[in-house]
Amino acid sequence: MTIEGNGVLVTGASRGLGRALAEALAAKGARVALVAREPGPLGDVVDGIRRRGGIAHAIAGDIGDKHAIHRIAGQAQGLVGEIAIAIHNASTLGPVPLRLLLDTECEDLADVLETNLVGPFRLTKILAGAMALRGAGTIVHVSSDASVEPYPRWGAYGVSKAAQDHLSRILAAELADTGVRVIAVDPGEMDTRMHADAMPDADRAQLQRPADVAARIVAMIEDGEHAQSGARLVAPNWRAAEAVS
């Protein structure tokens, strides 16, 4: 799918991978509508993109808030027009330090699901219909290897990401033949604030830079042949997959 000239929505765009994706997509000529809870850091991202000649708009909103979803989608399409690419990047670990499931409050699990699973579902419900009638669109769910591996203490997050992976696959099946592509991407371990919150003792030198991961995800968006609808892709393996094919 072409990125230049298209409207793109990125959630969780004030930091880390979301920010890197916003910058990479804007650099390719997309009009990016960026969502984050805190207007301050988000404004810095928007200002940076505009200084480099890109088109970016800020939307303050919490993807985990049921009542915010139609506002977010409305503001985004008011500001950048039809959304051709939606990237569900915002997510929460829940309380840190991470806890065993048996020590996790029920409400904390519910909150994590609300942000990481139900929020993307609600937003897709609003955006995917218009994509399907236009016959084109890409929806990206940012996943995690915690959705596949049962890491102790990653319970709430892992459960939410596993469910989001399946949400992605079922949406892809239901939207087959509409022109809407739905993929999930495990970005791999990155040097982000979320990673530091979860694993404060990690060796940051061993971690990927968000900008490098964002470049691979942008390549996936552009390459419908190798990133087909319903796929769950692992970003660190992307170049390898390209070479093999």
Next chain:
Amino acid sequence: MIARAFQRVASREPPSELPTAVYALRTAEVPRRDVRLVVIDRARDDSYVTPFGSLVGLLRAGDLVVVNDAATLPASLAGATAAGQAFELRLSAPIDGNRLTGVLLGPGDHRTRTEHRAAPPVIAIGDRVRLGAAAARSIDARVLGAIGRRVELRADANADELWQALYASGRPVQYAHRPELLPLYAVQTAYAARPWAVEMPSAGRALTWDVLLGLRRAGVAIATLTHAAGLSSTGDDALDRALPWPERYELPQRTIDELARAKDRGGRVIAIGTTVVRALESAAPELHAGSGIARLRLDGAYRPRVVDGLVSGLHAPGESHFDLLSAFAPRARLERAIALAHARGLSGHELGDACLVM
């Protein structure tokens, strides 16, 4: 779009040849999946009532369904003059940069019928006003134009701030027949995209994805246009007589291509809602991709050039939209169909049941 018609009906005596009961369609909101369809088919003698999903079987392979994909704005905003006099601004057109176009109503809310609302404060070009309910969310604006109750404002805010304030403070435009406050999602279709409509393009409300994908599987093509559905009532008699005002629309090239293909293969063009009729018939006969202004006023004398059939809400005789429907079927047929809808307990209004006229 039905509210104005309802208010007119309620304030007028029905024509004497029909029983009063015919006009009293219920106003209850019908859940999208429970919407019923009154089918008024010129090829048949009698109308009948069927679940909305039957649309899939009623259309033929090769037909083309055209929807209005405009999302509905939270177009009602509380405001105050510099002197602190309250008003309600109802947007009448899409937002253009940092410019807002709309109509002022006096203090109060939609529970008071628009024609009974207090007059808005007098506002002059150059005045400053404040928009938005709570102080933290409000934005200031300057009056660029004021003709009676119609105003054009320029927000002292960038686009991001304006849209943030609009969605934080604005509410869907509503009318007195439905006192409870509607959430924004209740006035969106399942395929809404850019927020251009100030009232819901409600004929598409029952088009669930089950129905839309069913139509596709049945070989029915679906295409979109974007039409900035405007206000159906302002409460000002002189203004209301001129409604609908010219409204902006945009026709994508792919829709023009689909229309040509449908005509080539002998398929019918079914408009979902009067806004689609208005856009397509205003654009006819030479359809070009891009933006246009719909100025056409439809009535029983109009013979559609592009559209062969229409899905609409239910409109009783005497309503302006009933006149519009009569461009697609004889009045007597429509009157009998509305009597049937009434007898079967169907709901009128923008959140009610529907009809297919073809």
